[in-house]
Amino acid sequence: MIRTHRATELNNVALGEAVTVAGWVQRQRDHGGVAFFDLRDSSGVIQVVADPDEFPVITELKMEYCVRVNGVIRERPEGTVNADRDTGSIEIGATEIEILSPADVLPFLIEDRVDVDEKVRLQHRYLDLRRPRMAANLKARSMATSAIRRTLDELGFLEVETPTLINSTPEGARDMLVPSRLRQGEFYALPQSPQLFKQLLMIGGVERYYQIARCYRDEDFRSDRQLEFTQLDLEGSFWGRDEVLDTIEGVLKAVVRAVRGIEITEAFPRITWQEAMDRFGSDKPDTRFGTEIVDLSELVAQSEFGVFQKAISAGGTVRGINVGAQEWSRSRADNLTDRAKTLGAGGLVWMVVEPEGTLRSPVAKFLSEPEAEGIKEAMAAKPGDVLLISADQWKTAVTVLGALRLELGRPVDHEELAFLWVVDFPLFEEEDGKITFSHHPFTSPVSIDQMRDEPEKALSMAYDAVLNGVELGSGSVRIHDPETQSQVFDILGIDRETAQRRFGWFLQALRYGTPPHAGFAFGVDRVVMILQNEQSIREVIPFPKTQTGVDPMTGAPTWVDDQQLSDLGIAITPEAEQRREDT
RNA sequence: GGGGACGUAGAACAGUCUGGAGUGUUCGCUGGCCUGUCAAGCCGGAGGUCGCGGGUUCAAAUCCCGUCGUUCCCGCCA
Numbered sequence: 001m002i003r004t005h006r007a008t009e010l011n012n013v014a015l016g017e018a019v020t021v022a023g024w025v026q027r028q029r030d031h032g033g034v035a036f037f038d039l040r041d042s043s044g045v046i047q048v049v050a051d052p053d054e055f056p057v058i059t060e061l062k063m064e065y066c067v068r069v070n071g072v073i074r075e076r077p078e079g080t081v082n083a084d085r086d087t088g089s090i091e092i093g094a095t096e097i098e099i100l101s102p103a104d105v106l107p108f109l110i111e112d113r114v115d116v117d118e119k120v121r122l123q124h125r126y127l128d129l130r131r132p133r134m135a136a137n138l139k140a141r142s143m144a145t146s147a148i149r150r151t152l153d154e155l156g157f158l159e160v161e162t163p164t165l166i167n168s169t170p171e172g173a174r175d176m177l178v179p180s181r182l183r184q185g186e187f188y189a190l191p192q193s194p195q196l197f198k199q200l201l202m203i204g205g206v207e208r209y210y211q212i213a214r215c216y217r218d219e220d221f222r223s224d225r226q227l228e229f230t231q232l233d234l235e236g237s238f239w240g241r242d243e244v245l246d247t248i249e250g251v252l253k254a255v256v257r258a259v260r261g262i263e264i265t266e267a268f269p270r271i272t273w274q275e276a277m278d279r280f281g282s283d284k285p286d287t288r289f290g291t292e293i294v295d296l297s298e299l300v301a302q303s304e305f306g307v308f309q310k311a312i313s314a315g316g317t318v319r320g321i322n323v324g325a326q327e328w329s330r331s332r333a334d335n336l337t338d339r340a341k342t343l344g345a346g347g348l349v350w351m352v353v354e355p356e357g358t359l360r361s362p363v364a365k366f367l368s369e370p371e372a373e374g375i376k377e378a379m380a381a382k383p384g385d386v387l388l389i390s391a392d393q394w395k396t397a398v399t400v401l402g403a404l405r406l407e408l409g410r411p412v413d414h415e416e417l418a419f420l421w422v423v424d425f426p427l428f429e430e431e432d433g434k435i436t437f438s439h440h441p442f443t444s445p446v447s448i449d450q451m452r453d454e455p456e457k458a459l460s461m462a463y464d465a466v467l468n469g470v471e472l473g474s475g476s477v478r479i480h481d482p483e484t485q486s487q488v489f490d491i492l493g494i495d496r497e498t499a500q501r502r503f504g505w506f507l508q509a510l511r512y513g514t515p516p517h518a519g520f521a522f523g524v525d526r527v528v529m530i531l532q533n534e535q536s537i538r539e540v541i542p543f544p545k546t547q548t549g550v551d552p553m554t555g556a557p558t559w560v561d562d563q564q565l566s567d568l569g570i571a572i573t574p575e576a577e578q579r580r581e582d583t
Numbered sequence: 584g585g586g587g588a589c590g591u592a593g594a595a596c597a598g599u600c601u602g603g604a605g606u607g608u609u610c611g612c613u614g615g616c617c618u619g620u621c622a623a624g625c626c627g628g629a630g631g632u633c634g635c636g637g638g639u640u641c642a643a644a645u646c647c648c649g650u651c652g653u654u655c656c657c658g659c660c661a
Contacts (some may be wrong), residue, residue, distance in 0.1 A: 032620030047621065063611085080619050105612060108594050111622080114610080115595060172661035192661080219660045236625055342586075342657055440661040547654065
């Protein structure tokens with residue numbers, strides 16, 4: 001046995017007892033006649049004391065040496081207790097110190113308070129993982145997944161694995177492709193989600209399925225997006241929306257209990273997509289703070305201000321938010337206007353409420369007294385407040401204000417958890433004049449008649465879970481009737497032949513007594529990220545990739561041998577070949 | 584595909600705007616001292632392709648152009 005106890009377990013050991021511990025040297029302090037070092041293992045830290053004359057090895061220890069210590073547990077002398085540490089009232093008087101494995105000089109210190117460039121951390125991720133913050137994140141992740149499994153196992157769910165080498169479908173996100181050697185020129189795709197397979201499991205009579213599934217989307221990175229990520233994927237037969245929401249809500253509450261140690265007793269609020277957009281300008285609203293969007297259209301319907309007039313007569317709207325007291329300057333106004341433009345707005349109107357109550361704004365001179373008063377009243381404006389107004393098509397106006405709301409009014413309370421269901425999503429959305437599905441094409445419409453007659457207004461049985469303004473995941477009641485499924489493809493402009501070619505196998509499966517079913521998937525990485533107060537998903541992924549898809553430690557992705565390429569029947573382009581030679 | 588920020592010693596930075604010797608700070612590393620520290624302390628020392636390439640200049644970390652890398656955002660992410 002290499003060790004008898006972990007560091008923090010020593011609190012429960014009788015004084016005078018002989019123990020053996022093993023771990024890493026956190027810090028070493030040599031005082032000449034007496035020397036200390038802090039030994040860290042996965043449980044915590046314990047101080048080891050020795051007389052360097054007796055144990056000269058203690059002066060050889062460097063940070064992150066892996067060591068084993070035999071010693072005796074003893075109370076620290078009066079006045080030397082360290083109240084900041086779990087084991088601060090005891091220490092180990094060493095009787096033997098063995099270096100199990102020395103360490104090179106470190107690229108960075110293994111301490112939370114040290115701020116290190118992320119690339120350097122990723123190049124030595126194994127060292128980064130020794131830091132308490134990262135160790136805690138890994139632990140939180142493990143507790144989250146075990147809470148998920150515990151909860152769903154108790155509910156009688158079956159954990160089923162679906163394949164990760166599947167067929168590519170051009171819809172949605174770009175697929176990660178894997179070339180086939182046995183069938184040269186053909187490709188597998190890595191799943192963006194187990195969507196169709198879990199529906200097949202429902203057809204297969206599983207009734208209650210879940211999987212903690214790795215999913216892949218070959219799209220550009222964000223702080224909350226990686227090429228590969230982990231989802232809790234879940235589906236239930238003979239289920240409607242409420243069964244799904246109740247189950248997922250129970251799972252999320254169990255995760256919060258496991259990771260944060262708190263109990264959420266009240267039900268997650270539900271808000272329709274329309275209301276979310278109107279009030280918060282987002283389909284994933286952060287409801288930890290107000291600053292809601294106000295409709296000013298009627299107030300300024302007769303305004304002399306051309307931009308307002310134009311927006312309204314073009315079927316648009318005029319909306320505003322009161323972002324409260326802000327440092328305000330010309331350059332700030334310009335910055336926000338630019339920001340609004342990058343979000344698709346034509347511009348941005350700003351107003352500052354002067355101490356005497358008048359509005360200071362480039363457009364103030366166009367506003368009548370009743371209009372100015374009406375705006376102030378509608379937006380509950382106080383002296384010093386900054387009002388931002390967008391006049392545009394509805395979706396643009398609310399989206400722009402929603403984004404500015406987040407940038408100017410973000411809360412700082414990291415403890416609060418604002419869960420939310422967003423329901424009644426539109427079934428389709430228009431993109432460059434073309435109708436496309438807003439969730440995925442297997443989502444059930446609320447009404448088949450409406451879908452057929454007024455597709456642009458049709459609602460879907462899709463729903464999202466949102467936490468603190470982050471979309472955790474989404475789900476829907478699925479289409480279980482092959483005829484409805486075909487109609488959806490029709491509306492999407494996918495002709496019968498194409499639908500048959502891409503999804504024929506699935507449409508056929510629907511024809512054998514498919515139970516009504518519904519499901520959900522949420523991102524485990526994102527949930528853990530928020531519960532751990534991390535700003536980036538990379539902090540809760542042990543070995544993430546950088547924004548260009550590179551692993552700085554292994555260098556992946558890398559060039560492969562010509563032989564490997566020819567085995568696959570693949571040639572790389574001259575441009576890529578040039579890059580290959582350059583590197 | 585587009586926009587912004589950043590890149591200086593092993594790490595984190597200052598210096599860059601307004602060009603003048605690789606100048607400096609903290610941590611780490613290293614030699615020494617030190618019997619109660621715990622981010623120990625004190626004295627000494629080493630350590631630099633200022634990301635890379637080009638240009639302007641008597642002179643470039645500093646100005647200009649390009650490029651690579653990292654990051655945030657827009658597009659994209661059913």
